[in-house]
Amino acid sequence: MRPDYAEKIPNNVGLAEDRRLQRALESWQPNFLSWWEAMGPALPTRDVYLRTATDVRGDGWATFGHVPMLDYRWGIFLADRDPGRRIAFGRHQGEPAWQKVPGEYRAELRRLIVIQGDTEPASVEQQRNLGATAPSLYDLRNLFQVNVEEGRHLWAMVYLLHAYFGREGREEAEELLHRNSGSEDSPRILGAFNEETPDWLSFFMFTYFTDRDGKYQLGTLKESAFDPLSRTCEFMLKEEAHHMMVGTTGIDRVVERTAQVMAENDTDDVAARGAIPLPVIQKYLNFHYSVSLDLFGGETSTNVANYYTAGLKGRWLEERRKDDHQLTGDAIMVDALNDGQISQAEVSALAGLNTDLRREYTADCAGGVKRWNRILEAAGLPHRLYLPHSAFNRRVGAFAGIEASPAGEQLTAAEWAAGRGQWLPTDTDKAFVRSLMHPVRERGKIAAWVAPPRGAPRGGGINDQPFDYDYVHLA
Ligand SMILES: [Fe+2]
Ligand SMILES: [Fe+2]
Numbered sequence: 001m002r003p004d005y006a007e008k009i010p011n012n013v014g015l016a017e018d019r020r021l022q023r024a025l026e027s028w029q030p031n032f033l034s035w036w037e038a039m040g041p042a043l044p045t046r047d048v049y050l051r052t053a054t055d056v057r058g059d060g061w062a063t064f065g066h067v068p069m070l071d072y073r074w075g076i077f078l079a080d081r082d083p084g085r086r087i088a089f090g091r092h093q094g095e096p097a098w099q100k101v102p103g104e105y106r107a108e109l110r111r112l113i114v115i116q117g118d119t120e121p122a123s124v125e126q127q128r129n130l131g132a133t134a135p136s137l138y139d140l141r142n143l144f145q146v147n148v149e150e151g152r153h154l155w156a157m158v159y160l161l162h163a164y165f166g167r168e169g170r171e172e173a174e175e176l177l178h179r180n181s182g183s184e185d186s187p188r189i190l191g192a193f194n195e196e197t198p199d200w201l202s203f204f205m206f207t208y209f210t211d212r213d214g215k216y217q218l219g220t221l222k223e224s225a226f227d228p229l230s231r232t233c234e235f236m237l238k239e240e241a242h243h244m245m246v247g248t249t250g251i252d253r254v255v256e257r258t259a260q261v262m263a264e265n266d267t268d269d270v271a272a273r274g275a276i277p278l279p280v281i282q283k284y285l286n287f288h289y290s291v292s293l294d295l296f297g298g299e300t301s302t303n304v305a306n307y308y309t310a311g312l313k314g315r316w317l318e319e320r321r322k323d324d325h326q327l328t329g330d331a332i333m334v335d336a337l338n339d340g341q342i343s344q345a346e347v348s349a350l351a352g353l354n355t356d357l358r359r360e361y362t363a364d365c366a367g368g369v370k371r372w373n374r375i376l377e378a379a380g381l382p383h384r385l386y387l388p389h390s391a392f393n394r395r396v397g398a399f400a401g402i403e404a405s406p407a408g409e410q411l412t413a414a415e416w417a418a419g420r421g422q423w424l425p426t427d428t429d430k431a432f433v434r435s436l437m438h439p440v441r442e443r444g445k446i447a448a449w450v451a452p453p454r455g456a457p458r459g460g461g462i463n464d465q466p467f468d469y470d471y472v473h474l475a
Contacts, residue, residue: 010075012056013159024162025076028173032154033070035177040124041147043131044475045069048144049462051242053077053152056235064463066473072148076159078231087225088318089325090311097227101164105310109226110165112313114172115189116221117157118179119214120150122193123206125181130203133437135447138461139200141471142246145462146207149239156232164228191395192291199433200450201254201276205288208247208368213295215240216316216361223314248368249453254281255372256451259379268383271432274448278376278383280433283425285385286406289365290393296358298397299334305350315353316360332356335390335398342391342399342410362387393424444468 009015009029015022047066054063056077085097101109124147134140154176161169179186187194192210197203218240222233254276261275262268271277297304307313308327315321323330330349337343349356365387373384389408391399403416406423425433436449444457444467453460456467465471 046473079234120153122188126197137471204250209288209292211243223318225311253451294396300351
């Protein structure tokens with residue numbers, strides 16, 4: 001179905017022919033817009049050089065131009081339907097994918113969509129004030145791009161709730177706008193989405209580590225037997241790639257600047273020279289990686305085993321796995337406490353699916369660390385960054401009740417209290433990072449704590465534009 005962009009709500013789901021759905025979404029839209037005004041980007045802008053999806057095919061999903069953010073075409077776009085698609089795993093393997101929600105899985109599917117949907121506006125809320133301190137117009141534009149797309153992802157999930165889940169779906173859609181990140185009374189559902197994103201180092205770490213969790217969750221939902229969910233997630237994943245790029249290259253550029261100042265001055269003490277010391281970068285990394293691991297849930301989960309068997313949620317790249325896609329006889333080693341000690345235990349592969357996904361994620365995160373270490377190496381520095389052990393700073397899963405160092409040594413409460421400040425950002429670290437966050441709003445200029453993107457100033461920008469392009473016009 002070709003998308004219709006002349007509509008009040010641009011879509012490729014045939015909204016014009018569905019009066020009931022149209023009414024439901026049109027009554028939700030003003031609430032969304034007031035939420036965006038109250039909780040979305042706080043910095044007033046005239047327009048921003050944004051990528052807008054105007055088609056799900058070819059290059060149409062990435063149309064660039066300066067647009068006022070409120071006029072961004074929030075819309076409902078599903079990847080094209082494969083009419084022959086069959087369920088790839090679980091009890092219903094080989095059956096045609098579902099175009100409707102089977103009654104027996106209604107509650108579970110709704111829950112999965114709500115949990116995913118809740119993270120989308122949460123990150124917009126967390127990033128609300130970052131515009132005030134953007135290190136360049138290029139970075140400011142990337143922040144806003146991420147924000148509008150997370151807003152669109154909320155639309156994507158709300159569409160599913162409205163279209164397939166009746167009155168309960170509509171109620172959930174309202175709740176998605178009522179919960180708020182960090183709120184005392186009605187917080188967002190998942191812990192990492194109630195943490196602050198008060199500075200740009202946190203933002204880059206968030207887009208690298210926490211958005212990447214989102215990528216993996218979307219990957220499992222893309223495998224879903226419920227075809228509209230699968231197609232929605234497939235298109236969202238395309239947009240997520242940009243969020244990953246913002247995080248990956250953002251940390252690249254912080255490390256690069258730090259390495260440069262270290263090498264030039266032959267010192268580790270770069271704070272006095274306006275760069276972020278490597279130990280502080282490592283602490284931020286430790287924090288964001290560990291809270292993101294918590295997002296994968298417990299090492300074992302009967303719910304997730306049931307979701308898999310029912311076909312609601314698959315594995316990362318399910319169809320590329322060379323097994324029976326049933327997993328009934330298979331086993332997996334998972335993190336566990338054995339006599340109170342950090343250890344591993346064998347469980348059934350179905351029960352250990354959270355661990356399977358988390359391992360894929362960890363391997364992906366290790367790729368980033370490798371990149372950043374190559375930057376340090378190229379600068380002739382012996383220092384290296386690392387991913388902390390899976391037992392470090394956990395609040396969910398087998399290691400929630402113990403403390404461990406980033407190297408994975410188990411600690412007493414006193415040892416943890418004594419070491420904590422070396423491993424996680426202290427108030428002093430946070431205050432220091434915040435002290436560097438002065439906005440730079442002149443074209444082609446950039447703050448001192450971060451390197452410009454590679455290729456700047458002539459290139460290095462978005463959509464082949466130069467770094468010094470006028471990406472944002474402030475109000
Ligand atoms: Fe998203
Ligand atoms: Fe994202």
